[in-house]
Amino acid sequence: MATTEKALPPPPSTTLRGRVAASYQKAQNVFNKPGDGKPNNMRRIIVYAVVGVLIVVVIIVGAVVGTQKRGSSSGGGGSNGGSNGGNSGQGFPLDSRLHNSFWGLAYTPYGAIDCTATQANVTKDMQLLSQLTTRLRLYASDCNVTALVLQAIQDLNVNMSIYAGIYIHPDVESYNSQVAQLDFALKSYGVDRVDGVTVGNEYLLNAPSRGDTIANATTWLISRINDFKTHLRQATASSPDQHHNYSSIPVGTSDAAGTFIGDSSLVSAVDYFQVNIHPWFSQNTYEQAAWFSWSYMNNIVQPLVNATWPMPVNSTAQNPRLFQGEFGWPTDTDDAALGINPAGSRAGLTELQRVLDDWVCASNRNGTKYFFFEAFDESWKKMYGGVEQHWGLFYENKTLKAINIPDCPHD
Numbered sequence: 495m496a497t498t499e500k501a502l503p504p505p506p507s508t509t510l511r512g513r514v515a516a517s518y519q520k521a522q523n524v525f526n527k528p529g530d531g532k533p534n535n536m537r538r539i540i541v542y543a544v545v546g547v548l549i550v551v552v553i554i555v556g557a558v559v560g561t562q563k564r565g566s567s568s569g570g571g572g573s574n575g576g577s578n579g580g581n582s583g584q585g586f587p588l589d590s591r592l593h594n595s596f597w598g599l600a601y602t603p604y605g606a607i608d609c610t611a612t613q614a615n616v617t618k619d620m621q622l623l624s625q626l627t628t629r630l631r632l633y634a635s636d637c638n639v640t641a642l643v644l645q646a647i648q649d650l651n652v653n654m655s656i657y658a659g660i661y662i663h664p665d666v667e668s669y670n671s672q673v674a675q676l677d678f679a680l681k682s683y684g685v686d687r688v689d690g691v692t693v694g695n696e697y698l699l700n701a702p703s704r705g706d707t708i709a710n711a712t713t714w715l716i717s718r719i720n721d722f723k724t725h726l727r728q729a730t731a732s733s734p735d736q737h738h739n740y741s742s743i744p745v746g747t748s749d750a751a752g753t754f755i756g757d758s759s760l761v762s763a764v765d766y767f768q769v770n771i772h773p774w775f776s777q778n779t780y781e782q783a784a785w786f787s788w789s790y791m792n793n794i795v796q797p798l799v800n801a802t803w804p805m806p807v808n809s810t811a812q813n814p815r816l817f818q819g820e821f822g823w824p825t826d827t828d829d830a831a832l833g834i835n836p837a838g839s840r841a842g843l844t845e846l847q848r849v850l851d852d853w854v855c856a857s858n859r860n861g862t863k864y865f866f867f868e869a870f871d872e873s874w875k876k877m878y879g880g881v882e883q884h885w886g887l888f889y890e891n892k893t894l895k896a897i898n899i900p901d902c903p904h905d
């Protein structure tokens with residue numbers, strides 16, 4: 495990392511854009527089976543349909559527990575947004591419709607795929623997002639986005655930290671390039687605003703559509719996680735001050751729950767999991783969305799991780815922390831047939847509002863750690879079809895959708 499100049503990213507030239515364009519093309523090849531964008535949707539539906547059956551088993555227990563807890567905690571919300579997070583305006587205009595109520599938000603800057611991301615645009619995003627949360631989850635370190643975000647946080651002096659990301663592809667070049675760009679960001683801005691680095695997102699979920707096996711994908715993913723941990727340790731050796739203590743950064747991964755929770759080699763390789771749980775892709779209505787996600791995590795994922803975790807030789811060992819890595823609801827669709835989920839619920843603003851109202855303050859009260867998916871619509875995802883580009887609280891042009899942001903404190 496901070497070892498030598500050769501760890502710096504390549505100049506913002508055709509090299510970077512060419513490489514990113516290549517992986518963008520690769521993504522298109524992977525997801526766009528001739529003529530449509532459905533494989534991703536279908537795969538998720540299948541994964542969640544299978545676990546949906548499991549969920550039924552725990553529904554009764556979950557409902558009882560949920561009712562009891564809800565009863566004891568009702569009436570706790572509704573405080574003003576100024577008291578949490580400490581983002582009270584640092585010389586930029588505040589929007590009274592925004593409240594710092596989200597434990598975390600998933601964020602992909604505009605231009606993070608084709609490398610047209612700019613500092614001005616990311617800084618504008620950070621003015622908005624710092625009024626909603628104190629934590630962001632990023633997905634990749636292409637296109638210098640980690641540095642752009644950390645620079646914006648520094649310039650605005652807002653209370654914001656990030657889980658940076660390394661998006662894993664089957665090739666080593668895209669990994670190396672992102673590690674180099676992360677090195678630059680961590681060296682330039684230090685580790686104080688970095689809560690973790692998430693290596694991989696849905697790499698296992700997408701294995702079959704790449705013609706890969708889960709086992710082979712798991713081997714590669716673990717090798718990247720271990721490589722990155724070693725890299726951080728080595729970089730720390732040459733840069734010992736506490737703001738550049740890279741080995742103190744937790745290293746995790748993220749995937750849809752069904753694919754990895756039974757794999758003890760993966761569980762023991764990570765410090766944390768960001769588990770993407772999407773009621774949209776399951777047999778759940780929007781009215782059941784919050785409860786489904788919460789009970790899925792608590793009644794299925796957590797016990798399985800606990801059971802998988804090798805008995806610590808050492809009582810101080812911790813099993814990996816779990817985060818709800820993605821949870822949200824889409825508001826529109828590119829294709830009418832894909833605008834209704836398997837339970838018959840629509841992609842829409844009314845539905846998103848209900849999901850927000852059910853999820854945000856209740857989760858904050860009961861200690862659920864989540865990244866709401868997501869900050870902005872992402873038009874580049876139209877290549878996936880269906881609802882994929884429509885999950886933002888804001889449209890891509892930074893206009894807030896016609897929703898009321900819940901108003902309650904978070905940790």
Ligand SMILES: *[C@@H]1O[C@H](CO)[C@@H](O)[C@H](O)[C@H]1NC(C)=O
Binds near residue numbers: 578654
């Ligand atoms: C910043 O936000 C964190 C939660 O992410 C909170 O614990 C901390 O107290 C906040 N800091 C300030 C100065 O408000």
Ligand SMILES: *[C@@H]1O[C@H](CO)[C@@H](O)[C@H](O)[C@H]1NC(C)=O
Binds near residue numbers: 503504505642645
């Ligand atoms: C990355 O962004 C930072 C912050 O804006 C900037 O200082 C740096 O020059 C950028 N690097 C490249 C390669 O664009």
Ligand SMILES: *[C@@H]1O[C@H](CO)[C@@H](O)[C@H](O)[C@H]1NC(C)=O
Binds near residue numbers: 663665704705711
């Ligand atoms: C197995 O993973 C390696 C490393 O990413 C990759 O190069 C190879 O193509 C994968 N095998 C299959 C069958 O996809």
Ligand SMILES: *[C@@H]1O[C@H](CO)[C@@H](O)[C@H](O)[C@H]1NC(C)=O
Binds near residue numbers: 735739
């Ligand atoms: C760096 O972080 C590690 C792990 O958190 C810790 O054990 C070590 O003492 C830290 N070193 C310095 C110089 O702060």
Ligand SMILES: *[C@@H]1O[C@H](CO)[C@@H](O)[C@H](O)[C@H]1NC(C)=O
Binds near residue numbers: 563860
């Ligand atoms: C925690 O919050 C979720 C909503 O996000 C809710 O569905 C669940 O019932 C709550 N659990 C408890 C024990 O309060």
Ligand SMILES: *[C@@H]1O[C@H](CO)[C@@H](O)[C@H](O)[C@H]1NC(C)=O
Binds near residue numbers: 813
């Ligand atoms: C899982 O293990 C953690 C400790 O590592 C514990 O706090 C938690 O209660 C366990 N949860 C379940 C569902 O077993």
Ligand SMILES: *[C@@H]1O[C@H](CO)[C@@H](O)[C@H](O)[C@H]1NC(C)=O
Binds near residue numbers: 807808810
């Ligand atoms: C248990 O943890 C202690 C303190 O972190 C460490 O010194 C020791 O080597 C560990 N023991 C084993 C068997 O891992």
Ligand SMILES: *[C@@H]1O[C@H](CO)[C@@H](O)[C@H](O)[C@H]1NC(C)=O
Binds near residue numbers: 891
């Ligand atoms: C932003 O985009 C939305 C959705 O495309 C559109 O309805 C709205 O008019 C746009 N707002 C501005 C200010 O351009």
Ligand SMILES: *[C@@H]1O[C@H](CO)[C@@H](O)[C@H](O)[C@H]1NC(C)=O
Binds near residue numbers: 604610611615891
């Ligand atoms: C900034 O982002 C918006 C989308 O929010 C995009 O339309 C615009 O082209 C971007 N500006 C620059 C200079 O990249």
